[in-house]
Amino acid sequence: xxxxAEPVAAQVKRSSLWSRAFESRNFLGAMFMxxxxxxxxxxxxxxxxxxxxxxxxxxxxxxxxxxxGFQNFVSLSKDSxxxxxxxxxxxxxxxxxxxxxxxxxxLALLLNERLPFKSMMRAIVLLPFVVPTVLSAIAFWWIYxxxxxxxxxxxIKAGLLTNYIDFLGDPWxxxxxxxxxxxxxxxxxxxxxxxxxxxxISPSLYEAANLDGATNMQRFRHIxxxxxxxxxxxxxxxxxxxxxxxxxxxxxxxRGGPINATHLMATLSFQRAITGGNLGxxxxxxxxxxxxLVAAILLSFFGLQRSRWQQGGRD
Amino acid sequence: MTTVEDQSVxxxxxxxxxxxxxxxxxxxxxxxxxxxxxxxxxxxxxxKPDAEMYDYEKYNPFLIAHPTLEHIKKLFFETDYPLWMWNxxxxxxxxxxxxxxxxxxxxxxxxxxxxxxxxYVGLAIFLGYLVPPSILFIPLAAIVFQLxxxxxxxxxxxxxxxxxxxxxxxxxxxxxxxxxxELEECALIDGATRLQILVKITLPLSLPGVISAGIxxxxxxxxxxxxxxxxxxxxxxxxxxxxxxxxxxxxxVYHWGALMAAALTGSVPVVILYSFFVEYYVSAMxxxxxx
Numbered sequence: 001x002x003x004x005a006e007p008v009a010a011q012v013k014r015s016s017l018w019s020r021a022f023e024s025r026n027f028l029g030a031m032f033m034x035x036x037x038x039x040x041x042x043x044x045x046x047x048x049x050x051x052x053x054x055x056x057x058x059x060x061x062x063x064x065x066x067x068x069g070f071q072n073f074v075s076l077s078k079d080s081x082x083x084x085x086x087x088x089x090x091x092x093x094x095x096x097x098x099x100x101x102x103x104x105x106x107l108a109l110l111l112n113e114r115l116p117f118k119s120m121m122r123a124i125v126l127l128p129f130v131v132p133t134v135l136s137a138i139a140f141w142w143i144y145x146x147x148x149x150x151x152x153x154x155x156i157k158a159g160l161l162t163n164y165i166d167f168l169g170d171p172w173x174x175x176x177x178x179x180x181x182x183x184x185x186x187x188x189x190x191x192x193x194x195x196x197x198x199x200x201i202s203p204s205l206y207e208a209a210n211l212d213g214a215t216n217m218q219r220f221r222h223i224x225x226x227x228x229x230x231x232x233x234x235x236x237x238x239x240x241x242x243x244x245x246x247x248x249x250x251x252x253x254x255r256g257g258p259i260n261a262t263h264l265m266a267t268l269s270f271q272r273a274i275t276g277g278n279l280g281x282x283x284x285x286x287x288x289x290x291x292x293l294v295a296a297i298l299l300s301f302f303g304l305q306r307s308r309w310q311q312g313g314r315d
Numbered sequence: 316m317t318t319v320e321d322q323s324v325x326x327x328x329x330x331x332x333x334x335x336x337x338x339x340x341x342x343x344x345x346x347x348x349x350x351x352x353x354x355x356x357x358x359x360x361x362x363k364p365d366a367e368m369y370d371y372e373k374y375n376p377f378l379i380a381h382p383t384l385e386h387i388k389k390l391f392f393e394t395d396y397p398l399w400m401w402n403x404x405x406x407x408x409x410x411x412x413x414x415x416x417x418x419x420x421x422x423x424x425x426x427x428x429x430x431x432x433x434x435y436v437g438l439a440i441f442l443g444y445l446v447p448p449s450i451l452f453i454p455l456a457a458i459v460f461q462l463x464x465x466x467x468x469x470x471x472x473x474x475x476x477x478x479x480x481x482x483x484x485x486x487x488x489x490x491x492x493x494x495x496x497e498l499e500e501c502a503l504i505d506g507a508t509r510l511q512i513l514v515k516i517t518l519p520l521s522l523p524g525v526i527s528a529g530i531x532x533x534x535x536x537x538x539x540x541x542x543x544x545x546x547x548x549x550x551x552x553x554x555x556x557x558x559x560x561x562x563x564x565x566x567x568v569y570h571w572g573a574l575m576a577a578a579l580t581g582s583v584p585v586v587i588l589y590s591f592f593v594e595y596y597v598s599a600m601x602x603x604x605x606x
Contacts, residue, residue, distance in 0.1 A: 282453050
């Protein structure tokens with residue numbers, strides 16, 4: 001009896017240890033999280049912290065930096081190119097975001113109408129968002145060419161102009177040109193996401209308003225906008241975030257020129273850190289972007305909170 | 316996402332065609348023209364011989380008199396373009412699969428195992444989604460260099476998941492939430508392990524979510540630019556976007572034909588993939604924002 005019972009008891013004990021570990025949610029949960037957490041800590045959290053540190057050192061590429069406190073920020077605050085890049089970034093973000101929102105909302109409303117080939121049109125509208133930004137930016141670069149711009153050619157043929165426009169050679173022309181390229185690239189995202197929001201609004205609300213004799217404008221103002229406002233908050237936060245930290249469009253079309261007129265904070269930090277080799281100074285410019293990003297994230301957080309109670313959920 | 320099918324006739328019949336044309340079709344047509352024109356211009360330039368490209372007086376710039384494959388031939392046989400294409404495919408596919416694997420596990424753990432603190436981890440991962448690559452690339456460059464990954468595909472395969480995992484996890488959490496608990500409880504009673512439940516019940520039921528996340532992650536890594544620009548230096552290791560912008564421009568001589576050919580052929584694969592999975596793509600894009 002005892003001879004047989006012993007291994008059975010041992011087996012029970014072993015399996016219970018295993019099963020206890022694998023039935024414990026905390027242990028299992030930790031195991032399941034390992035791949036994601038390992039990658040995110042090593043390549044997201046650690047670099048984020050390292051970025052703060054680098055911003056306070058005078059690290060050069062291939063060298064070890066010294067801690068110099070806030071000296072990078074002090075020298076940046078006297079650097080007119082840095083302030084120009086801050087101005088450009090704000091200009092770029094404000095104008096591109098406002099127009100993207102206006103055209104995006106308008107396009108979403110148009111696509112929400114009764115239309116033939118609706119799903120095909122939606123697929124076409126999203127193309128600028130799908131195609132690699134750099135590759136479409138190359139096409140804009142060619143469209144903005146100083147000698148062979150198709151826009152200039154058409155305007156001259158139409159008799160509206162006599163000379164070719166110097167799109168990328170003049171500071172203000174260049175700023176507006178990259179803003180337009182950014183709008184082109186960002187409108188589909190805003191439009192398609194808002195369209196998804198529009199489709200969740202119950203048609204019975206509009207019918208009720210119709211019966212009460214509401215005009216188109218009143219229905220838009222008192223049904224569409226309030227119902228859409230939570231998703232507008234989130235979409236615009238994302239859009240502002242993407243525009244504020246944009247790099248690809250500027251790097252492709254102007255590389256920050258002419259005479260730094262289109263440098264954004266991201267492209268300037270690339271130029272100082274990678275092209276110029278001053279990792280510390282570049283990191284300080286990146287860090288200067290963080291307060292703006294935090295503001296945008298808080299906005300998004302409160303937007304989300306609002307959406308929950310508006311849809312009748314709990315907090 | 317619940318799409319409300321509009322069954323009502325509404326007041327549409329009151330609107331005459333000319334009025335609807337002015338109110339809907341005309342503005343819609345103008346916006347779509349604005350959105351599509353760069354692609355048209357890209358395609359026209361790709362197939363246009365140099366003689367026509369720089370002579371607007373003799374030839375109408377909107378049309379091609381003598382279409383040619385010269386620029387595409389030049390791109391494929393005289394540059395490293397095939398290598399860039401190969402690198403882009405390898406990097407996009409690998410980083411997508413790594414991210415999907417890590418995200419499925421993480422999303423399942425957060426949503427279904429609900430271990431201690433899972434809500435905070437979920438929130439932290441969402442915040443990771445909001446950290447843009449343009450503030451991470453400088454410290455990441457230092458790390459990539461220290462790890463000896465500089466100038467190799469592995470540098471990109473390991474860093475792309477930093478923006479893919481938060482996105483995929485957040486999206487998949489939403490899908491897993493829609494699967495009834497009862498299904499899992501039945502399986503638990505039948506003696507299934509958690510891994511079996513994930514593979515045999517949760518994953519098949521959330522397949523649309525996994526496909527959406529995969530398609531979106533693939534296009535995001537195909538389009539990535541700043542990391543590839545920073546971490547790769549030799550031409551044969553570059554991806555398409557970086558190669559096109561750094562290698563096809565010699566000083567002041569722009570080979571517009573070859574550049575446009577690179578832009579067109581580099582866009583075609585993602586556009587084809589996208590056209591097959593439009594619905595998944597849209598649900599990924601709108602789902603991540605609406606959650």
